[in-house]
Amino acid sequence: MLLPGPAPDPAPGPGQVLIEVAHANLTFVETMFRATGFGPFPTAPPLIPGNGVGGVISAVGADVEPELVGRRVVSGTGGSGGYAERVVVDRGAPIEVPAGLPLDEAVAMLADGRTATMLVRAAGLRPGDRVLVEAAAGGVGTLLTQLAAAVGAQVVAAAGGTRKVALLRERGLDPVVDYRQPDWTDRVRAATGGVDVVFDGVGGQVARDAFDLLGASGRMLSFGLASGTWADLSAELAAARGITLLRPSAAPAQLRAFTEQALAEAAAGRLRPLIGQRFPLEKAADAHAAIESRTTVGKTLLDLH
Structure with a gap:
Protein backbone atom coordinates (compact mmCIF):
# COMPACT_ATOMS: atom_id res chain seq x y z
CA MET A 1 0.00 0.00 0.00
CA LEU A 2 1.24 3.48 -0.88
CA LEU A 3 0.54 6.14 1.72
CA PRO A 4 1.84 9.72 1.88
CA GLY A 5 3.82 10.56 4.97
CA PRO A 6 6.77 12.47 6.41
CA ALA A 7 10.39 11.44 6.06
CA PRO A 8 13.60 12.98 7.38
CA ASP A 9 15.17 15.60 5.14
CA PRO A 10 18.19 14.02 3.43
CA ALA A 11 21.54 15.77 3.47
CA PRO A 12 24.31 15.20 0.95
CA GLY A 13 27.39 13.50 2.28
CA PRO A 14 30.84 13.50 0.72
CA GLY A 15 30.62 12.99 -3.03
CA GLN A 16 26.86 13.47 -3.10
CA VAL A 17 24.32 16.06 -4.27
CA LEU A 18 20.84 16.97 -3.07
CA ILE A 19 18.09 17.33 -5.69
CA GLU A 20 14.89 19.28 -5.10
CA VAL A 21 12.51 17.05 -7.02
CA ALA A 22 10.10 18.64 -9.49
CA HIS A 23 8.89 15.44 -11.19
CA ALA A 24 9.20 11.73 -10.46
CA ASN A 25 8.99 9.01 -13.06
CA LEU A 26 6.64 6.04 -12.63
CA THR A 27 6.97 2.69 -14.37
CA PHE A 28 4.86 -0.43 -14.74
CA VAL A 29 7.64 -2.45 -13.12
CA GLU A 30 7.33 -0.37 -9.95
CA THR A 31 3.66 -1.33 -9.66
CA MET A 32 4.69 -4.97 -9.92
CA PHE A 33 7.35 -4.52 -7.25
CA ARG A 34 4.79 -2.96 -4.93
CA ALA A 35 2.18 -5.63 -5.58
CA THR A 36 4.51 -8.62 -5.24
CA GLY A 37 7.09 -7.37 -2.78
CA PHE A 38 9.78 -8.46 -5.21
CA GLY A 39 12.31 -5.89 -6.27
CA PRO A 40 15.50 -4.00 -5.40
CA PHE A 41 14.08 -2.59 -2.17
CA PRO A 42 14.77 -3.17 1.51
CA THR A 43 12.30 -5.63 2.99
CA ALA A 44 11.54 -3.69 6.16
CA PRO A 45 8.96 -0.91 5.84
CA PRO A 46 8.64 1.95 5.45
CA LEU A 47 10.23 2.33 2.04
CA ILE A 48 10.00 5.05 -0.58
CA PRO A 49 9.69 3.67 -4.13
CA GLY A 50 10.74 5.46 -7.28
CA ASN A 51 13.86 5.20 -9.41
CA GLY A 52 13.88 8.34 -11.56
CA VAL A 53 13.56 12.04 -10.79
CA GLY A 54 14.14 15.45 -12.28
CA GLY A 55 14.76 18.69 -10.48
CA VAL A 56 17.37 21.23 -9.43
CA ILE A 57 20.51 20.55 -7.42
CA SER A 58 20.13 22.59 -4.24
CA ALA A 59 23.14 21.50 -2.19
CA VAL A 60 26.34 19.49 -2.53
CA GLY A 61 28.46 17.49 -0.15
CA ALA A 62 32.15 17.64 0.52
CA ASP A 63 34.48 17.25 -2.46
CA VAL A 64 31.71 18.19 -4.93
CA GLU A 65 32.06 21.32 -7.05
CA PRO A 66 29.72 24.02 -5.66
CA GLU A 67 28.88 25.36 -9.12
CA LEU A 68 26.56 22.36 -9.56
CA VAL A 69 24.02 24.10 -7.34
CA GLY A 70 21.17 25.41 -9.46
CA ARG A 71 21.64 23.02 -12.37
CA ARG A 72 18.61 21.24 -13.80
CA VAL A 73 19.17 17.49 -13.84
CA VAL A 74 17.54 14.12 -14.19
CA SER A 75 18.82 11.18 -12.21
CA GLY A 76 18.27 7.61 -11.21
CA THR A 77 18.07 7.03 -7.47
CA GLY A 78 19.54 3.55 -7.23
CA GLY A 79 16.23 1.70 -7.14
CA SER A 80 14.21 3.51 -4.50
CA GLY A 81 13.59 6.88 -2.87
CA GLY A 82 12.24 8.77 -5.88
CA TYR A 83 8.70 9.48 -4.68
CA ALA A 84 9.92 12.30 -2.47
CA GLU A 85 10.43 16.05 -2.36
CA ARG A 86 14.21 15.69 -2.01
CA VAL A 87 16.67 12.96 -2.89
CA VAL A 88 20.39 12.49 -2.38
CA VAL A 89 22.41 10.75 -5.08
CA ASP A 90 26.07 10.27 -5.87
CA ARG A 91 27.77 13.07 -7.79
CA GLY A 92 28.08 10.93 -10.90
CA ALA A 93 24.41 9.98 -11.12
CA PRO A 94 22.68 13.16 -12.39
CA ILE A 95 22.59 14.11 -16.06
CA GLU A 96 22.23 17.77 -16.89
CA VAL A 97 19.08 18.62 -18.84
CA PRO A 98 19.82 20.34 -22.16
CA ALA A 99 18.81 23.99 -22.45
CA GLY A 100 15.34 24.44 -23.80
CA LEU A 101 14.06 21.01 -22.76
CA PRO A 102 11.37 21.26 -20.05
CA LEU A 103 12.11 19.28 -16.91
CA ASP A 104 8.93 17.23 -17.16
CA GLU A 105 9.80 16.12 -20.69
CA ALA A 106 13.32 15.28 -19.57
CA VAL A 107 11.98 13.04 -16.79
CA ALA A 108 9.63 11.40 -19.29
CA MET A 109 12.71 10.60 -21.40
CA LEU A 110 14.88 9.35 -18.53
CA ARG A 247 16.53 -8.81 -24.85
CA PRO A 248 19.27 -6.19 -24.90
CA SER A 249 21.04 -4.85 -21.85
CA ALA A 250 23.83 -2.35 -21.38
CA ALA A 251 26.52 -1.38 -18.93
CA PRO A 252 25.92 1.72 -16.79
CA ALA A 253 28.14 3.90 -18.99
CA GLN A 254 26.24 2.79 -22.09
CA LEU A 255 22.89 3.46 -20.43
CA ARG A 256 24.05 6.94 -19.56
CA ALA A 257 25.10 7.52 -23.16
CA PHE A 258 21.69 6.31 -24.40
CA THR A 259 19.98 8.68 -21.96
CA GLU A 260 22.10 11.63 -23.07
CA GLN A 261 21.37 10.82 -26.71
CA ALA A 262 17.62 10.65 -26.06
CA LEU A 263 17.67 13.95 -24.17
CA ALA A 264 19.60 15.61 -26.99
CA GLU A 265 17.10 14.35 -29.56
CA ALA A 266 14.23 15.65 -27.46
CA ALA A 267 15.91 19.03 -26.98
CA ALA A 268 16.36 19.27 -30.76
CA GLY A 269 12.68 18.55 -31.30
CA ARG A 270 13.29 15.27 -33.11
CA LEU A 271 11.82 13.08 -30.35
CA ARG A 272 8.63 13.94 -28.49
CA PRO A 273 7.70 12.16 -25.27
CA LEU A 274 4.00 11.75 -24.59
CA ILE A 275 3.11 12.67 -21.02
CA GLY A 276 -0.31 11.10 -20.75
CA GLN A 277 -1.23 11.71 -17.12
CA ARG A 278 0.06 13.48 -14.04
CA PHE A 279 -0.58 13.06 -10.34
CA PRO A 280 0.53 15.02 -7.29
CA LEU A 281 2.98 13.22 -5.02
CA GLU A 282 0.34 12.45 -2.41
CA LYS A 283 -1.72 10.63 -5.07
CA ALA A 284 1.00 8.12 -5.97
CA ALA A 285 -1.35 5.27 -5.08
CA ASP A 286 -3.86 6.56 -7.64
CA ALA A 287 -1.10 6.75 -10.21
CA HIS A 288 -0.19 3.11 -9.57
CA ALA A 289 -3.84 2.09 -9.84
CA ALA A 290 -4.16 3.87 -13.19
CA ILE A 291 -1.08 2.12 -14.56
CA GLU A 292 -2.25 -1.26 -13.31
CA SER A 293 -5.65 -0.76 -14.95
CA ARG A 294 -3.85 -0.32 -18.29
CA THR A 295 -5.83 2.84 -19.00
CA THR A 296 -2.78 5.09 -19.12
CA VAL A 297 -1.06 6.34 -22.26
CA GLY A 298 2.51 7.54 -22.64
CA LYS A 299 4.42 8.42 -19.50
CA THR A 300 2.90 8.88 -16.05
CA LEU A 301 4.55 11.47 -13.81
CA LEU A 302 4.30 12.61 -10.23
CA ASP A 303 4.42 16.41 -10.16
CA LEU A 304 5.85 18.11 -7.09
CA HIS A 305 6.42 21.67 -8.37
Whole structure:
Protein backbone atom coordinates (compact mmCIF):
# COMPACT_ATOMS: atom_id res chain seq x y z
CA MET A 1 0.00 0.00 0.00
CA LEU A 2 1.24 3.48 -0.88
CA LEU A 3 0.54 6.14 1.72
CA PRO A 4 1.84 9.72 1.88
CA GLY A 5 3.82 10.56 4.97
CA PRO A 6 6.77 12.47 6.41
CA ALA A 7 10.39 11.44 6.06
CA PRO A 8 13.60 12.98 7.38
CA ASP A 9 15.17 15.60 5.14
CA PRO A 10 18.19 14.02 3.43
CA ALA A 11 21.54 15.77 3.47
CA PRO A 12 24.31 15.20 0.95
CA GLY A 13 27.39 13.50 2.28
CA PRO A 14 30.84 13.50 0.72
CA GLY A 15 30.62 12.99 -3.03
CA GLN A 16 26.86 13.47 -3.10
CA VAL A 17 24.32 16.06 -4.27
CA LEU A 18 20.84 16.97 -3.07
CA ILE A 19 18.09 17.33 -5.69
CA GLU A 20 14.89 19.28 -5.10
CA VAL A 21 12.51 17.05 -7.02
CA ALA A 22 10.10 18.64 -9.49
CA HIS A 23 8.89 15.44 -11.19
CA ALA A 24 9.20 11.73 -10.46
CA ASN A 25 8.99 9.01 -13.06
CA LEU A 26 6.64 6.04 -12.63
CA THR A 27 6.97 2.69 -14.37
CA PHE A 28 4.86 -0.43 -14.74
CA VAL A 29 7.64 -2.45 -13.12
CA GLU A 30 7.33 -0.37 -9.95
CA THR A 31 3.66 -1.33 -9.66
CA MET A 32 4.69 -4.97 -9.92
CA PHE A 33 7.35 -4.52 -7.25
CA ARG A 34 4.79 -2.96 -4.93
CA ALA A 35 2.18 -5.63 -5.58
CA THR A 36 4.51 -8.62 -5.24
CA GLY A 37 7.09 -7.37 -2.78
CA PHE A 38 9.78 -8.46 -5.21
CA GLY A 39 12.31 -5.89 -6.27
CA PRO A 40 15.50 -4.00 -5.40
CA PHE A 41 14.08 -2.59 -2.17
CA PRO A 42 14.77 -3.17 1.51
CA THR A 43 12.30 -5.63 2.99
CA ALA A 44 11.54 -3.69 6.16
CA PRO A 45 8.96 -0.91 5.84
CA PRO A 46 8.64 1.95 5.45
CA LEU A 47 10.23 2.33 2.04
CA ILE A 48 10.00 5.05 -0.58
CA PRO A 49 9.69 3.67 -4.13
CA GLY A 50 10.74 5.46 -7.28
CA ASN A 51 13.86 5.20 -9.41
CA GLY A 52 13.88 8.34 -11.56
CA VAL A 53 13.56 12.04 -10.79
CA GLY A 54 14.14 15.45 -12.28
CA GLY A 55 14.76 18.69 -10.48
CA VAL A 56 17.37 21.23 -9.43
CA ILE A 57 20.51 20.55 -7.42
CA SER A 58 20.13 22.59 -4.24
CA ALA A 59 23.14 21.50 -2.19
CA VAL A 60 26.34 19.49 -2.53
CA GLY A 61 28.46 17.49 -0.15
CA ALA A 62 32.15 17.64 0.52
CA ASP A 63 34.48 17.25 -2.46
CA VAL A 64 31.71 18.19 -4.93
CA GLU A 65 32.06 21.32 -7.05
CA PRO A 66 29.72 24.02 -5.66
CA GLU A 67 28.88 25.36 -9.12
CA LEU A 68 26.56 22.36 -9.56
CA VAL A 69 24.02 24.10 -7.34
CA GLY A 70 21.17 25.41 -9.46
CA ARG A 71 21.64 23.02 -12.37
CA ARG A 72 18.61 21.24 -13.80
CA VAL A 73 19.17 17.49 -13.84
CA VAL A 74 17.54 14.12 -14.19
CA SER A 75 18.82 11.18 -12.21
CA GLY A 76 18.27 7.61 -11.21
CA THR A 77 18.07 7.03 -7.47
CA GLY A 78 19.54 3.55 -7.23
CA GLY A 79 16.23 1.70 -7.14
CA SER A 80 14.21 3.51 -4.50
CA GLY A 81 13.59 6.88 -2.87
CA GLY A 82 12.24 8.77 -5.88
CA TYR A 83 8.70 9.48 -4.68
CA ALA A 84 9.92 12.30 -2.47
CA GLU A 85 10.43 16.05 -2.36
CA ARG A 86 14.21 15.69 -2.01
CA VAL A 87 16.67 12.96 -2.89
CA VAL A 88 20.39 12.49 -2.38
CA VAL A 89 22.41 10.75 -5.08
CA ASP A 90 26.07 10.27 -5.87
CA ARG A 91 27.77 13.07 -7.79
CA GLY A 92 28.08 10.93 -10.90
CA ALA A 93 24.41 9.98 -11.12
CA PRO A 94 22.68 13.16 -12.39
CA ILE A 95 22.59 14.11 -16.06
CA GLU A 96 22.23 17.77 -16.89
CA VAL A 97 19.08 18.62 -18.84
CA PRO A 98 19.82 20.34 -22.16
CA ALA A 99 18.81 23.99 -22.45
CA GLY A 100 15.34 24.44 -23.80
CA LEU A 101 14.06 21.01 -22.76
CA PRO A 102 11.37 21.26 -20.05
CA LEU A 103 12.11 19.28 -16.91
CA ASP A 104 8.93 17.23 -17.16
CA GLU A 105 9.80 16.12 -20.69
CA ALA A 106 13.32 15.28 -19.57
CA VAL A 107 11.98 13.04 -16.79
CA ALA A 108 9.63 11.40 -19.29
CA MET A 109 12.71 10.60 -21.40
CA LEU A 110 14.88 9.35 -18.53
CA ALA A 111 13.95 5.65 -18.48
CA ASP A 112 11.86 5.36 -21.63
CA GLY A 113 14.21 7.36 -23.85
CA ARG A 114 17.26 5.32 -23.00
CA THR A 115 15.29 2.08 -23.39
CA ALA A 116 13.91 3.03 -26.80
CA THR A 117 17.30 4.24 -28.00
CA MET A 118 18.98 1.02 -26.84
CA LEU A 119 16.32 -1.15 -28.49
CA VAL A 120 16.57 0.60 -31.85
CA ARG A 121 20.35 0.28 -31.76
CA ALA A 122 20.16 -3.41 -30.88
CA ALA A 123 17.62 -4.11 -33.63
CA GLY A 124 19.93 -2.74 -36.31
CA LEU A 125 17.03 -1.08 -38.11
CA ARG A 126 17.46 -0.34 -41.79
CA PRO A 127 15.42 1.83 -44.18
CA GLY A 128 12.48 -0.19 -45.48
CA ASP A 129 12.32 -2.57 -42.52
CA ARG A 130 8.75 -3.44 -41.57
CA VAL A 131 8.55 -2.80 -37.84
CA LEU A 132 5.75 -3.79 -35.46
CA VAL A 133 5.66 -1.85 -32.18
CA GLU A 134 3.46 -3.41 -29.50
CA ALA A 135 2.17 -1.21 -26.67
CA ALA A 136 2.74 1.66 -29.07
CA ALA A 137 0.71 4.07 -26.94
CA GLY A 138 2.99 3.55 -23.94
CA GLY A 139 5.98 5.60 -22.89
CA VAL A 140 8.58 3.45 -24.64
CA GLY A 141 6.27 2.56 -27.51
CA THR A 142 5.55 6.13 -28.55
CA LEU A 143 9.28 6.81 -28.72
CA LEU A 144 10.01 3.60 -30.62
CA THR A 145 7.54 4.54 -33.35
CA GLN A 146 9.32 7.87 -33.81
CA LEU A 147 12.83 6.43 -33.80
CA ALA A 148 11.91 3.65 -36.23
CA ALA A 149 10.23 6.10 -38.61
CA ALA A 150 13.29 8.37 -38.47
CA VAL A 151 15.43 5.47 -39.72
CA GLY A 152 13.09 5.04 -42.67
CA ALA A 153 11.29 1.92 -41.45
CA GLN A 154 7.65 1.15 -42.17
CA VAL A 155 5.99 1.26 -38.76
CA VAL A 156 2.90 -0.67 -37.69
CA ALA A 157 1.61 0.44 -34.29
CA ALA A 158 -0.33 -1.99 -32.10
CA ALA A 159 -2.19 -0.94 -28.97
CA GLY A 160 -4.92 -2.32 -26.72
CA GLY A 161 -8.32 -0.65 -26.99
CA THR A 162 -10.08 1.89 -29.19
CA ARG A 163 -8.93 4.94 -27.18
CA LYS A 164 -5.27 4.10 -27.62
CA VAL A 165 -5.72 3.24 -31.29
CA ALA A 166 -7.43 6.60 -31.87
CA LEU A 167 -4.63 8.43 -30.04
CA LEU A 168 -1.97 6.84 -32.23
CA ARG A 169 -3.85 7.75 -35.38
CA GLU A 170 -4.17 11.33 -34.14
CA ARG A 171 -0.38 11.34 -33.80
CA GLY A 172 -0.05 10.47 -37.47
CA LEU A 173 0.61 6.72 -37.30
CA ASP A 174 -0.76 4.42 -39.98
CA PRO A 175 -1.44 1.53 -39.96
CA VAL A 176 -2.60 1.10 -36.36
CA VAL A 177 -4.16 -2.11 -35.07
CA ASP A 178 -5.94 -3.09 -31.86
CA TYR A 179 -4.28 -6.24 -30.52
CA ARG A 180 -7.38 -7.01 -28.45
CA GLN A 181 -9.21 -7.80 -31.67
CA PRO A 182 -8.95 -11.43 -32.83
CA ASP A 183 -8.00 -10.51 -36.40
CA TRP A 184 -5.25 -8.04 -35.53
CA THR A 185 -2.45 -10.13 -37.01
CA ASP A 186 -4.43 -10.53 -40.23
CA ARG A 187 -4.61 -6.74 -40.45
CA VAL A 188 -0.86 -6.44 -39.97
CA ARG A 189 -0.18 -9.06 -42.63
CA ALA A 190 -2.59 -7.39 -45.05
CA ALA A 191 -0.81 -4.05 -44.58
CA THR A 192 2.76 -5.31 -44.72
CA GLY A 193 2.90 -8.94 -45.84
CA GLY A 194 4.69 -9.72 -42.57
CA VAL A 195 7.29 -7.88 -40.48
CA ASP A 196 11.04 -7.85 -40.08
CA VAL A 197 11.24 -6.54 -36.50
CA VAL A 198 8.92 -6.83 -33.50
CA PHE A 199 9.35 -4.59 -30.47
CA ASP A 200 7.44 -6.59 -27.87
CA GLY A 201 6.13 -4.55 -24.97
CA VAL A 202 3.19 -6.81 -24.08
CA GLY A 203 4.43 -10.38 -23.80
CA GLY A 204 2.07 -13.31 -23.35
CA GLN A 205 -0.19 -14.37 -26.21
CA VAL A 206 0.19 -11.05 -28.03
CA ALA A 207 3.94 -11.62 -28.29
CA ARG A 208 3.44 -15.19 -29.49
CA ASP A 209 1.06 -13.99 -32.19
CA ALA A 210 3.48 -11.23 -33.20
CA PHE A 211 6.29 -13.78 -33.43
CA ASP A 212 4.30 -15.61 -36.11
CA LEU A 213 4.38 -12.45 -38.26
CA LEU A 214 8.16 -12.59 -38.52
CA GLY A 215 9.92 -14.13 -41.48
CA ALA A 216 13.43 -15.50 -41.84
CA SER A 217 16.09 -13.07 -40.55
CA GLY A 218 13.45 -11.41 -38.38
CA ARG A 219 14.34 -9.90 -35.02
CA MET A 220 12.17 -9.83 -31.91
CA LEU A 221 13.10 -7.58 -29.00
CA SER A 222 11.22 -7.84 -25.70
CA PHE A 223 11.15 -4.81 -23.42
CA GLY A 224 7.91 -5.08 -21.43
CA LEU A 225 5.26 -7.42 -20.11
CA ALA A 226 2.04 -5.41 -20.00
CA SER A 227 0.19 -8.73 -20.13
CA GLY A 228 1.88 -9.79 -16.88
CA THR A 229 4.15 -12.43 -18.43
CA TRP A 230 7.06 -12.52 -20.83
CA ALA A 231 6.66 -14.19 -24.19
CA ASP A 232 7.02 -17.97 -23.90
CA LEU A 233 9.21 -18.42 -26.96
CA SER A 234 12.03 -20.92 -27.10
CA ALA A 235 15.40 -20.22 -28.64
CA GLU A 236 15.08 -23.54 -30.50
CA LEU A 237 11.84 -22.50 -32.20
CA ALA A 238 13.31 -19.13 -33.14
CA ALA A 239 16.46 -20.72 -34.55
CA ALA A 240 14.41 -23.17 -36.61
CA ARG A 241 12.67 -20.23 -38.27
CA GLY A 242 15.77 -18.10 -38.64
CA ILE A 243 14.54 -15.54 -36.13
CA THR A 244 16.75 -13.81 -33.58
CA LEU A 245 15.34 -13.21 -30.07
CA LEU A 246 16.92 -10.23 -28.32
CA ARG A 247 16.53 -8.81 -24.85
CA PRO A 248 19.27 -6.19 -24.90
CA SER A 249 21.04 -4.85 -21.85
CA ALA A 250 23.83 -2.35 -21.38
CA ALA A 251 26.52 -1.38 -18.93
CA PRO A 252 25.92 1.72 -16.79
CA ALA A 253 28.14 3.90 -18.99
CA GLN A 254 26.24 2.79 -22.09
CA LEU A 255 22.89 3.46 -20.43
CA ARG A 256 24.05 6.94 -19.56
CA ALA A 257 25.10 7.52 -23.16
CA PHE A 258 21.69 6.31 -24.40
CA THR A 259 19.98 8.68 -21.96
CA GLU A 260 22.10 11.63 -23.07
CA GLN A 261 21.37 10.82 -26.71
CA ALA A 262 17.62 10.65 -26.06
CA LEU A 263 17.67 13.95 -24.17
CA ALA A 264 19.60 15.61 -26.99
CA GLU A 265 17.10 14.35 -29.56
CA ALA A 266 14.23 15.65 -27.46
CA ALA A 267 15.91 19.03 -26.98
CA ALA A 268 16.36 19.27 -30.76
CA GLY A 269 12.68 18.55 -31.30
CA ARG A 270 13.29 15.27 -33.11
CA LEU A 271 11.82 13.08 -30.35
CA ARG A 272 8.63 13.94 -28.49
CA PRO A 273 7.70 12.16 -25.27
CA LEU A 274 4.00 11.75 -24.59
CA ILE A 275 3.11 12.67 -21.02
CA GLY A 276 -0.31 11.10 -20.75
CA GLN A 277 -1.23 11.71 -17.12
CA ARG A 278 0.06 13.48 -14.04
CA PHE A 279 -0.58 13.06 -10.34
CA PRO A 280 0.53 15.02 -7.29
CA LEU A 281 2.98 13.22 -5.02
CA GLU A 282 0.34 12.45 -2.41
CA LYS A 283 -1.72 10.63 -5.07
CA ALA A 284 1.00 8.12 -5.97
CA ALA A 285 -1.35 5.27 -5.08
CA ASP A 286 -3.86 6.56 -7.64
CA ALA A 287 -1.10 6.75 -10.21
CA HIS A 288 -0.19 3.11 -9.57
CA ALA A 289 -3.84 2.09 -9.84
CA ALA A 290 -4.16 3.87 -13.19
CA ILE A 291 -1.08 2.12 -14.56
CA GLU A 292 -2.25 -1.26 -13.31
CA SER A 293 -5.65 -0.76 -14.95
CA ARG A 294 -3.85 -0.32 -18.29
CA THR A 295 -5.83 2.84 -19.00
CA THR A 296 -2.78 5.09 -19.12
CA VAL A 297 -1.06 6.34 -22.26
CA GLY A 298 2.51 7.54 -22.64
CA LYS A 299 4.42 8.42 -19.50
CA THR A 300 2.90 8.88 -16.05
CA LEU A 301 4.55 11.47 -13.81
CA LEU A 302 4.30 12.61 -10.23
CA ASP A 303 4.42 16.41 -10.16
CA LEU A 304 5.85 18.11 -7.09
CA HIS A 305 6.42 21.67 -8.37
